[in-house]
Amino acid sequence: AQSVTQLGSHVSVSEGALVLLRCNYSSSVPPYLFWYVQYPNQGLQLLLKYTSAATLVKGINGFEAEFKKSETSFHLTKPSAHMSDAAEYFCAVSEMRRTSYGKLTFGQGTILTVHP
Amino acid sequence: DAMVIQNPRYQVTQFGKPVTLSCSQTLNHNVMYWYQQKSSQAPKLLFHYYDKDFNNEADTPDNFQSRRPNTSFCFLDIRSPGLGDAAMYLCATSRDRGHQNTEAFFGQGTRLTVV
Numbered sequence: 001a002q003s004v005t006q007l008g009s010h011v012s013v014s015e016g017a018l019v020l021l022r023c024n025y026s027s028s029v030p031p032y033l034f035w036y037v038q039y040p041n042q043g044l045q046l047l048l049k050y051t052s053a054a055t056l057v058k059g060i061n062g063f064e065a066e067f068k069k070s071e072t073s074f075h076l077t078k079p080s081a082h083m084s085d086a087a088e089y090f091c092a093v094s095e096m097r098r099t100s101y102g103k104l105t106f107g108q109g110t111i112l113t114v115h116p
Numbered sequence: 117d118a119m120v121i122q123n124p125r126y127q128v129t130q131f132g133k134p135v136t137l138s139c140s141q142t143l144n145h146n147v148m149y150w151y152q153q154k155s156s157q158a159p160k161l162l163f164h165y166y167d168k169d170f171n172n173e174a175d176t177p178d179n180f181q182s183r184r185p186n187t188s189f190c191f192l193d194i195r196s197p198g199l200g201d202a203a204m205y206l207c208a209t210s211r212d213r214g215h216q217n218t219e220a221f222f223g224q225g226t227r228l229t230v231v
Contacts, residue, residue: 034219043120043206043222044159090158103149104220106158 002027002093006107014115019063019078021110023091026072033074034092034104035065044090050074061085086114119143120223122207128229129197137192137226139207148190149220150182151206159206165190166212194228202230 007022025031032051036044048059055067065076074091088111092104121140129135139148146167151159163172165184179201181193194201204227208220 036222041125041204041225041227043122043224044208044220045222046219049219103161103164104159106160108158109156 002031002095002105004091004093004105004107006089006091006110008110009108010111010113012113012115013081015083016080019076019081019085019112021076021089021091021112023065023074023076023107024072025074025091025093027093027095029095032094033065033067034094035059035063035074035076036090036092036106038088038090038109047076047089081112081114083114083116086112088112120207120209120221122205122223122226124226125224126227126229128231129194131199131230132196135194135197135228137194137205137207137228139190139192139223140188141190141207141209141221142188143209143211143221144187145209145211145221146187147210147212148184149208149210150180150190150192151208153204153206153225155203162192197228197230199230202228204228 003026005024034049035047037047038044047063048057050057050067058064063078065074067074088109090109091107094104123138149164150162153159161173162176179195183191204225206225207223210220
């Protein structure tokens, strides 16, 4: 069984400040890990993914995440927040095996607010 | 350029009246998924098709059914919508090629309102 915990349902930062969104996972098998972003009344857009290659993963819009197996974490960071980053962010896990890429278990989401 | 297309974007249906949501894809992916996302909650997988093979999640209510007539299209049928079925419904696709898999690509979603 898999699960994802996102610490903090709401995160507020100032424009230009560091963004840190926390994600911890639980999985009985090696995981694939993803971060998705969702704007109001929109679908999910993939930011980045970890699929057992490099543990530091770079994604779109300046985001990156580091897979830490010892901490079962996959936190999302961005050095400098932009107003357009305001959205809801979901961390998700799937099992590292066939047919599982899209079969995702999501965290509860973190709403990021960016203040001018 | 739209790759996973959901129609309509907004659907209003009456309590108990059957409703169908549609999803089409131009990616030629062999796996299609339906997720339900209630307000302020995470998306939850309802079922998926691997080619023509239907896979239901254990806790998906019987009220929800799906059809996949061909690779490109997949439908979500709600036989008797209740007020608790109001949600955003997200369609997603992925390609499974054995050792090569893609991540899930999501459509824009259909927001269902039940009145």
